[in-house]
Amino acid sequence: MGFKIAIIGAGSVGFTKKLFTDILCVPEFQDVEFSLTDLSERNLGMIREILQTIIDANKLPAKVTATTDRRQALTGARYIISCVRVGGLEAYADDIAIPLKYGIDQCVGDTICAGGILYGQRNIPVILDFCKDIREVAEPGAKFLNYANPMAMNTWAAIEYGMVDTVGLCHGVQHGAEQIAEVLGAKSLDELDYICSGINHQTWFTELKLNGRKIGKDELVAAFEAHPVFSQQEKLRIDVLKRFGVYSTESNGHLSEYLPWYRKRPEEISRWIDMSDWIHGETGGYLRHSTETRNWFETEFPQFLEQAKKPIDPARRSNEHASHILEALETGRVYRGHFNVKNNGVITNLPADAIIESPGFVDRFGINMVSGITIPEACAATCMASINVQRMSVHAAVTGDIDLLKLAVLHDPLVGAVATPEEVWQMVDEMVVAQARWLPQYADAVPAAKERLAHSTVKTRDWQGAARRNVRSIEELRVEKAAMKKAG
Numbered sequence: 001m002g003f004k005i006a007i008i009g010a011g012s013v014g015f016t017k018k019l020f021t022d023i024l025c026v027p028e029f030q031d032v033e034f035s036l037t038d039l040s041e042r043n044l045g046m047i048r049e050i051l052q053t054i055i056d057a058n059k060l061p062a063k064v065t066a067t068t069d070r071r072q073a074l075t076g077a078r079y080i081i082s083c084v085r086v087g088g089l090e091a092y093a094d095d096i097a098i099p100l101k102y103g104i105d106q107c108v109g110d111t112i113c114a115g116g117i118l119y120g121q122r123n124i125p126v127i128l129d130f131c132k133d134i135r136e137v138a139e140p141g142a143k144f145l146n147y148a149n150p151m152a153m154n155t156w157a158a159i160e161y162g163m164v165d166t167v168g169l170c171h172g173v174q175h176g177a178e179q180i181a182e183v184l185g186a187k188s189l190d191e192l193d194y195i196c197s198g199i200n201h202q203t204w205f206t207e208l209k210l211n212g213r214k215i216g217k218d219e220l221v222a223a224f225e226a227h228p229v230f231s232q233q234e235k236l237r238i239d240v241l242k243r244f245g246v247y248s249t250e251s252n253g254h255l256s257e258y259l260p261w262y263r264k265r266p267e268e269i270s271r272w273i274d275m276s277d278w279i280h281g282e283t284g285g286y287l288r289h290s291t292e293t294r295n296w297f298e299t300e301f302p303q304f305l306e307q308a309k310k311p312i313d314p315a316r317r318s319n320e321h322a323s324h325i326l327e328a329l330e331t332g333r334v335y336r337g338h339f340n341v342k343n344n345g346v347i348t349n350l351p352a353d354a355i356i357e358s359p360g361f362v363d364r365f366g367i368n369m370v371s372g373i374t375i376p377e378a379c380a381a382t383c384m385a386s387i388n389v390q391r392m393s394v395h396a397a398v399t400g401d402i403d404l405l406k407l408a409v410l411h412d413p414l415v416g417a418v419a420t421p422e423e424v425w426q427m428v429d430e431m432v433v434a435q436a437r438w439l440p441q442y443a444d445a446v447p448a449a450k451e452r453l454a455h456s457t458v459k460t461r462d463w464q465g466a467a468r469r470n471v472r473s474i475e476e477l478r479v480e481k482a483a484m485k486k487a488g
Contacts, residue, residue, distance in 0.1 A: 003078040007019065012085070023322070029330075050308045091119075114412065151355075340355050
């Protein structure tokens with residue numbers, strides 16, 4: 001069953017390796033061609049060497065190529081997977097640091113909030129370039145699988161403006177289901193049935209059954225509060241569960257920045273977060289984690305290469321959607337998952353043009369969404385606040401309208417809870433100027449933004465956030481990993 005899969009942003013080494021090995025777990029896919037492309041020739045060389053080592057160790061007929069020429073990589077591809085982060089960690093550092101000057105404390109900053117919106121401004125022009133290439137040189141009818149954040153904005157742009165068959169993919173639903181199964185004492189995830197619907201990173205478990213028995217709010221709250229780890233790590237999510245009546249898919253730290261209630265006062269932030277790991281609410285936590293991961297990989301590359309010599313184990317295939325979608329489309333073996341697509345009536349109380357995340361089934365006929373779902377009113381209200389921001393952000397990114405961009409940031413729930421309109425206008429000017437090299441659509445707006453900044457009277461502060469940690473050295477990471485290994 002030979003066909004070509006192109007991976008854009010393949011220099012995201014760990015994730016690319018996971019997608020690659022998952023796909024090769026499908027028996028019919030062992031002679032697939034993988035075409036890797038990335039801006040970083042160095043990273044591209046390392047990931048190609050790792051993947052070729054896997055192919056050789058498992059004696060597979062699969063083929064892997066790597067090139068910095070994106071159109072060459074996409075030529076003839078049936079599936080295109082995107083894992084890009086435009087601007088890399090350099091731009092990401094601005095997404096966190098500049099909003100902190102205006103009192104906006106983000107844990108991740110890659111979905112909405114000030115950082116996520118600017119991330120979308122960088123990504124969307126590039127996503128549309130991808131779509132142009134897909135239309136022109138990929139296999140006719142090629143499918144674009146977007147894993148890159150901001151998920152909803154990228155997918156929205158690719159469908160509405162890129163005119164390519166696109167689905168957005170995330171693993172938040174799977175991770176949330178794993179937590180629920182654990183607190184309820186399930187022996188395996190197969191015992192848990194659920195309906196989860198909303199928008200990416202704000203998807204809600206509206207129905208739960210354990211071995212066919214319906215699980216209500218009170219039982220779920222009690223189970224989370226009794227859990228020795230999650231009761232501490234997920235305090236904010238548990239509070240939202242108590243008030244909304246349903247559990248959210250997204251991590252404690254992520255969820256805290258989509259709502260206007262938990263991160264707006266520095267003295268309140270520590271009450272709701274947990275510092276045992278970055279994902280539970282640490283200021284700039286994902287930036288620190290990403291920096292450490294990059295440093296660790298570059299230093300420990302020989303170790304990664306040695307691990308690549310191990311046999312592929314189909315039993316260890318991950319629950320990332322991509323390989324399962326491809327398997328269903330190519331073989332007809334039906335797959336049920338949660339997918340980011342344009343709403344068009346799938347969720348009755350969200351707008352038709354919004355990108356929603358909801359259950360669907362995949363077979364040879366494509367992705368078939370379960371329609372007619374109505375989510376609880378409080379969940380819909382929270383999703384609507386983000387959808388309105390996403391819509392304005394996408395349209396601003398496509399048109400280069402800096403005034404619309406400022407209005408999008410102003411309407412962000414957390415930004416609006418913390419900053420005044422004057423502060424928002426200056427912050428956006430500052431972020432656009434700092435990231436101008438990745439924002440070609442705002443080139444005409446940059447000189448005026450610089451002029452406004454030169455004469456601004458809005459005060460800022462030098463603030464590292466309410467819960468910031470320093471990036472750990474390679475040696476510190478080695479010591480920590482050794483201690484964890486010794487502990488079992």
